[in-house]
Structures are given as structure tokens and as C-alpha cells.
Amino acid sequence: MAYDKFTILKSTTVPLPIENVDTDQIIPARFLKATERVGFGDNLFRDWRYNSDNTPKSDFVLNNPVYSGKILVGGKNFGSGSSREHAAWAVYDYGFRCVVSSFFADIFKNNCLNIGVLPVQVSPAFLEKIFSAVFADAQAQLEVNLPAQTITLLATGEQEKFDISPYKKDNLSNGFDDIDYLQNIRGEIQDFAATLPF
Amino acid sequence: MSKTLFDKVWDSHVVRKIEGGPDVLFIDRHLIHEVTSPVAFLGLKNRDIKVLYPERTFATADHNTPTINQHLPVSDPLSANQLKALENNANAYGIRHWGLGHQKNGIVHVIGPEHGITQPGATIVCGDSHTSTHGAFGAIAFGIGTSEVEMVLASQCIMQPKAKKMRISVTGSLSKGVTPKDVALFIISKLTTSGATGYFVEYAGEVFEKMSMEGRMTVCNLSIEMGARGGMIAPDQTTFDYIKDREFTPKGDAWDKAMAYWQTLKTDADATFDKEFTFDGSSIEPMITYGTNPGMGIGISNHIPDASEVEGGVTTYEKSLGYMGFHEGESMIGKKVDYVFVGSCTNGRIEDFRAFTSLIKGKKKAENVTVWLVPGSHIVEEQIKKEGLLDVLTEAGFTLRQPGCSACLAMNDDKVPAGKYAVSTSNRNFEGRQGPGARTMLASPLVAAAAAITGVVTDPRTLI
Structure with a gap:
């Protein structure tokens, strides 16, 4: 699945200062019945976002018109739990292109990278600064610069570097995915397979 | 150089190393189910790619199936549609499919070992985080996302960096009424839900050596709940006795040859881990x-x-x-x-x-x-x-x-x-x-x- 190229993203953010946000919260299992990748954003954080009668919960951040933007900022250990890529799809489909946290669960992070959502891991102190800035002023913007691997709190100019493998950076910058790469080395894979005992 | 069990299995499956990037890892066995595979097949179709090795993939319906009246049509149309999609995709690409009602049907991580699909030294993936279960046999097994399911169907490979290594030893023996589930929940309570993120875990020590295969599966299954990519236990006689004569395990000379290899699958005495924990089994309730x-x-x-x-x-x-x-x-x-x-x-x-x-x-x-x-x-x-x-x-x-x-x-x-x-x-x-x-x-x-x-x-x- 090809996706948009990622270079520099400047945006306001949606703050979610909860730790261990798991994939069952991001997209509950009962919404995994589709056979196509459409409409998952509608059910992003479904049970935190809506009451059982489908009315919006006014105290949840996605229902607060003050907060919007293409960057979701979550608490430590974001995306723990299941391997469902639907969680990353829901984040993307809702309109986020970047998720910032002080720690990500492995599979969720990988899934994001595979579909063109950039997970940016920052220090716990920087995460606190972002939350403070956004809660003080919802219009506070972050700039995520993939080529430079920096994240900047524009209001104060405070900045951190973030890690990403050169391979994934190249993919995201160009909108490539791993299948493109793997198709190109199919012969090498078949030669390797022929040497395996089983 | 000394190697851990994880090193031995991982390194033997690396097709290519990418400078500053992930390894291209060959996958021996791929398990699929109705929930995380449909979009992967759609991707193949859109790119007009065939499944490279259909015989290495096994399909079962489990996540979204009723647990009563399975002989009747599935009443929820969305669920029925997903089950049908799995069946159609499996048929279209020549993949073995054990659908609802099939005698071999069941939860993907239960049937893999039952039929000998799960073997020591293998790499096994599935679009489900509890794929770590199969590590109980000394396999590298972990959950993947749908994009990766598509990669495995297309190329029998995924691209991931090698994880760091952690060893968790539980010594001594367990008290009456304490089960493998308790051992796993105890370890997770100590490490927290993110304590092993970025690591592949090897479980070692007397408690696991004495544990049955099913108990080991329960422990490895829960590895993901402390964030680990997966968990594994070195194969031993308990493992070999369990897998012998199952449908997909080697037979005759091939068995002897496999055994000679499987017996080498243990961490070398002087191999090192990035992190180690040791717990006393008798302290667990x-x-x-x-x-x-x-x-x-x-x-x-x-x-x-x-x-x-x-x-x-x-x-x-x-x-x-x-x-x-x-x-x-x-x-x-x-x-x-x-x-x-x-x-x-x-x-x-x-x-x-x-x-x-x-x-x-x-x-x-x-x-x-x-x-x-x-x-x-x-x-x-x-x-x-x-x-x-x-x-x-x-x-x-x-x-x-x-x-x-x-x-x-x-x-x-x-x-x-x-x-x-x-x-x-x-x-x-x-x-x-x-x-x-x-x-x-x-x-x-x-x-x-x-x-x-x-x-x-x-x-x-x-x-x-």
C-alpha cells in the first residue's frame, strides 16, 4: 500500500496524556470485521470517544474542538497489545501522520512505519514539555523534520533529535514500502530458500 | 563466536543484511486467519503478485467465529463475509485452509503445534501478537501486522531489525496450585507491560525445564504482554517427544537429520544477553x-x-x-x-x-x-x-x-x-x-x- 511522502510536518497536536494506551482502545476488536482498509478512523478510540448510545463523550480529547492537528501525542508505552495493523490504519485514517510518545510498543511502531505514519520517540522530559505547552495553548505547534530527524516545540524553540533507521527514513521520505524492496530481491530469496533444510 | 538460541535461529534465516536497516528474514511457516489477512490479499491483488510459497502458509478461522451452532450459517453478515474472504483467498492462491467446521480447525496457536507445523529452529509468523506461543518449541515466532502478512505472502520474508536479547531464569520448583500461567503473570508483574519491549526473551532454569510443552506454550504466549517481540525455550526431550509423529514433522531419515540439528539449538555456555533476570519459583503464588x-x-x-x-x-x-x-x-x-x-x-x-x-x-x-x-x-x-x-x-x-x-x-x-x-x-x-x-x-x-x-x-x- 503506497502512502504519501513524509518530509516536514508542522501542526498543532491532539494531547492524550495516558500511559499504556493499548490497541484495544485505539480500535476495539469488534471493529475489525472489514475486509478492506476503509473507515477505521471513525472508530478510532471508539469506547473512549463515544457513549454506548453513540453520543460523543464530551470529556474525551477528540471531541474537544480546541484540539486538532496531524500529530497525536500519547503517554508512555503507546500502542501496546495486539498486532492489529487496524490500529495504525485508524490513526492514519483519522488524519494523523505522526504519533509522539516517550515509548512505543514494538509491533505498533513497526506497523506505523509500514503505512507511512511516523512514530517519534522523545525523552520523558520533552514529552512533559509538549503536554504543558499544548495544555497552556492549544494552538502550540510542533515541527517534525524527518530529513533532519528533529522535533521542535515552535513556541519555545526547544528541540530534540529522534532516531529512525536510515532504511525506514528513506522509505518514508519517498513513499516506498518493503514489498517494493522484497520484490526486487525475489531471486535471491528463492536461492536462499533452496538451501534450507525445511 | 558464542551464540544464544535466538542468535542461532535468527542468523540462520537472514537472507540479506541491510546496512543501517533491518535484516531480510526468511520465514519458514506462516499462519493466517480471517481478521488480519484480507487486506494483505487485497494488496497482492492490486499489485498483481502471486504467493511465492503457498505450501508454507496455513489458514484457519478462529478470531471471529461463533462458539455455538457452528454447523449453521454464521448469522453476522460482516463475520460471514470475513470467513468467506479467507476461504476464497486461500483457494485462489492454493493455501491450505482449515475453516469453520473443519476437523483441524481451531485457534491458530493451538493448531500449529497440534499438527507439527511448529518445529524447533523454525521462523514462524502470524498476524497475531500471540504468535510468540510457538517459541515454546525453540522456534523464533512473533506477531506481525497486515503489511507484513502481505510481505510474507509475496516473498516469504519480512524486514525487521534483530531484537536485543533477554534471559529470564526461574529457579527451583513451583508450589502446589501454581501453574505456568501464574509464572508468566508473575514475571509480567515484575517487568511491567513494557519491560521487555525491544527484546526477544529466552526462558531458562529448572522451572521451565520441568514444565510440559503446553505449560511452556502458555508462558511463551504471554511474552508479548511485557512488550517482548517473542519468547523461546530451548528444545529438549520433552519437545521432541511432543512433536514426534505429528502430521507436518519430518519422518524417518529426515527426522534423524532434523534431530541432529535440533539438539544443537541451545544457548552456548559463554553466550551473553543484553539483560538478565532471575526469579525464585518457590516464591510464586x-x-x-x-x-x-x-x-x-x-x-x-x-x-x-x-x-x-x-x-x-x-x-x-x-x-x-x-x-x-x-x-x-x-x-x-x-x-x-x-x-x-x-x-x-x-x-x-x-x-x-x-x-x-x-x-x-x-x-x-x-x-x-x-x-x-x-x-x-x-x-x-x-x-x-x-x-x-x-x-x-x-x-x-x-x-x-x-x-x-x-x-x-x-x-x-x-x-x-x-x-x-x-x-x-x-x-x-x-x-x-x-x-x-x-x-x-x-x-x-x-x-x-x-x-x-x-x-x-x-x-x-x-x-x-
Whole structure:
């Protein structure tokens, strides 16, 4: 699945200062019945976002018109739990292109990278600064610069570097995915397979 | 150079190393199910790519299947559509498909080992995080996303950096009433739900050496709940005895040759790990969770910790206890139970039903409790009948359902109602995991049995 190229993203953010946000919260299992990748954003954080009668919960951040933007900022250990890529799809489909946290669960992070959502891991102190800035002023913007691997709190100019493998950076910058790469080395894979005992 | 078990299996499957990037890892066995595969097949179709090695992929329906009346058409049209999509895709690409009602059907991580698809030294992936289960056989096994399912179908490879290495040793022996599930919940409570993120875990020590294959599967299954990519245990005679003569394991000369290789699959004496933990097995008691992630577990006789005693923020902790309707300092013993669920890829095997039955034998189901007993596969279901366990269960007022993931993730109709409490042998107690508003307490089949006959959280050691 090809996706948009990622270079520099400047945006306001949606703050979610909860730790261990798991994939069952991001997209509950009962919404995994589709056979196509459409409409998952509608059910992003479904049970935190809506009451059982489908009315919006006014105290949840996605229902607060003050907060919007293409960057979701979550608490430590974001995306723990299941391997469902639907969680990353829901984040993307809702309109986020970047998720910032002080720690990500492995599979969720990988899934994001595979579909063109950039997970940016920052220090716990920087995460606190972002939350403070956004809660003080919802219009506070972050700039995520993939080529430079920096994240900047524009209001104060405070900045951190973030890690990403050169391979994934190249993919995201160009909108490539791993299948493109793997198709190109199919012969090498078949030669390797022929040497395996089983 | 000295190598760990993980190094040996990983390194032997690297097709290509990318400078500053991931390894291209060859995958021996690929398991698929109806929920995480349809979009992958759609991707193949859109790119006009064939499945490279269809014989290396196995399909089963489990996540989204009913656990009663499986002979009838599936009533939910969305679920029926997903099951049909799996069948159509499997047929279109020449993939083995054990759909609903097939004699070999069951939960993907139960049937893999049952049929010998799971073997030592193999790389195994599936679009499901509990794929770590298969590590019990000395395989590298882990969950992947749908984009990666598409990669494996297209190329039999995925692209991932090699994980760091962690060894968790549990020494000594376990006390009466303490099961492999308790060992796993104990370890997760110590490491927390993110304590092993970025690592591949090897479990070692006497407790695992003495453990049955099914027990090892339960432990490896839960590796993901502390964030680990996967968990594995070196294969030994217990492993070889379990897999011998199963449908997909080697036979004759091929078996001897495989055995010669499998016996080399252990961590070299001087190999090193990035992180090591050692626990004393005799200090573990039956465990139960009180919060909304699997790291929030305590010995069943303990009290719910104060926020100041746990790692992490107070707000998150209070939100979690608030959801559960519990308070700091309370005892878990005597908490009301409305539902009991025995099943899932964690605890849906025959030994789990033997354990449950051993405790309820001669007693009656508590009237206030709804109990769902869901075997992990048709083979487990048949075994329950063959061993006479069903008679004991029926006598005590229990019924047996048909195989599937069921209330573990509540994609089907097996949902715990909002606000109700469930003691569950499954793997996740996240908010809403077993149904919107459902409150889950994770525990072993013995703790589940004790709750099923007393109607409250009960220490199973008082009933043995």
C-alpha cells in the first residue's frame, strides 16, 4: 500500500496524556470485521470517544474542538497489545501522520512505519514539555523534520533529535514500502530458500 | 563466536543484511486467519503478485467465529463475509485452509503445534501478537501486522531489525496450585507491560525445564504482554517427544537429520544477553490481575497496591482502578465474579481443561456465575470428551462450547456485559477487551475453577 511522502510536518497536536494506551482502545476488536482498509478512523478510540448510545463523550480529547492537528501525542508505552495493523490504519485514517510518545510498543511502531505514519520517540522530559505547552495553548505547534530527524516545540524553540533507521527514513521520505524492496530481491530469496533444510 | 538460541535461529534465516536497516528474514511457516489477512490479499491483488510459497502458509478461522451452532450459517453478515474472504483467498492462491467446521480447525496457536507445523529452529509468523506461543518449541515466532502478512505472502520474508536479547531464569520448583500461567503473570508483574519491549526473551532454569510443552506454550504466549517481540525455550526431550509423529514433522531419515540439528539449538555456555533476570519459583503464588493491563497482577492473597508502590503515573493508575471499580489496599479474595472464561491461545489446551476439571470435580457451578468453557481446537474438544472430562463438567452444571478465540477478544457474540466481572484464563485485561465496559481479571484455570464454584475470587489452594 503506497502512502504519501513524509518530509516536514508542522501542526498543532491532539494531547492524550495516558500511559499504556493499548490497541484495544485505539480500535476495539469488534471493529475489525472489514475486509478492506476503509473507515477505521471513525472508530478510532471508539469506547473512549463515544457513549454506548453513540453520543460523543464530551470529556474525551477528540471531541474537544480546541484540539486538532496531524500529530497525536500519547503517554508512555503507546500502542501496546495486539498486532492489529487496524490500529495504525485508524490513526492514519483519522488524519494523523505522526504519533509522539516517550515509548512505543514494538509491533505498533513497526506497523506505523509500514503505512507511512511516523512514530517519534522523545525523552520523558520533552514529552512533559509538549503536554504543558499544548495544555497552556492549544494552538502550540510542533515541527517534525524527518530529513533532519528533529522535533521542535515552535513556541519555545526547544528541540530534540529522534532516531529512525536510515532504511525506514528513506522509505518514508519517498513513499516506498518493503514489498517494493522484497520484490526486487525475489531471486535471491528463492536461492536462499533452496538451501534450507525445511 | 558464542551464540544464544535466538542468535542461532535468527542468523540462520537472514537472507540479506541491510546496512543501517533491518535484516531480510526468511520465514519458514506462516499462519493466517480471517481478521488480519484480507487486506494483505487485497494488496497482492492490486499489485498483481502471486504467493511465492503457498505450501508454507496455513489458514484457519478462529478470531471471529461463533462458539455455538457452528454447523449453521454464521448469522453476522460482516463475520460471514470475513470467513468467506479467507476461504476464497486461500483457494485462489492454493493455501491450505482449515475453516469453520473443519476437523483441524481451531485457534491458530493451538493448531500449529497440534499438527507439527511448529518445529524447533523454525521462523514462524502470524498476524497475531500471540504468535510468540510457538517459541515454546525453540522456534523464533512473533506477531506481525497486515503489511507484513502481505510481505510474507509475496516473498516469504519480512524486514525487521534483530531484537536485543533477554534471559529470564526461574529457579527451583513451583508450589502446589501454581501453574505456568501464574509464572508468566508473575514475571509480567515484575517487568511491567513494557519491560521487555525491544527484546526477544529466552526462558531458562529448572522451572521451565520441568514444565510440559503446553505449560511452556502458555508462558511463551504471554511474552508479548511485557512488550517482548517473542519468547523461546530451548528444545529438549520433552519437545521432541511432543512433536514426534505429528502430521507436518519430518519422518524417518529426515527426522534423524532434523534431530541432529535440533539438539544443537541451545544457548552456548559463554553466550551473553543484553539483560538478565532471575526469579525464585518457590516464591510464586497463584496470580490474579486487578487492573487494566497484564502487568497489574498480584499474588491472590495480596492486596491491591497503592499508587505510590507501582511504576507509572498516578492518573493512569487511578483511571485503571476506577474502570475496574476497585480501590487501593483492597483484598482480591472475595471479590464478586459474574463470568468465568476458560479458553484462548493462552489456556485453551487439554491440560487447562484437566486442571479446571480436577478442581470442580464433585462440586457444583455457583449459580451467580456464567461460565464459558471454550476449547482451543476440535482436537482439544474431542480429547475433553474422550477423557471423560465432559461428564464431570456436565455433572457439575457446566457446558462446553465449540472452538475459537471467543471471549478473549469478544469479536463474536461471547461478550461480557458492561460493568460485569470476569475471571478469565485469556491474555488481556484491557478496558473493553471482553466486551465494552467488561471488567477482566486474568488468572489460571485453577483460579477460574475456584471462582466458578464459589462465585467469588477464591484461592484455589484452599480447595485442592
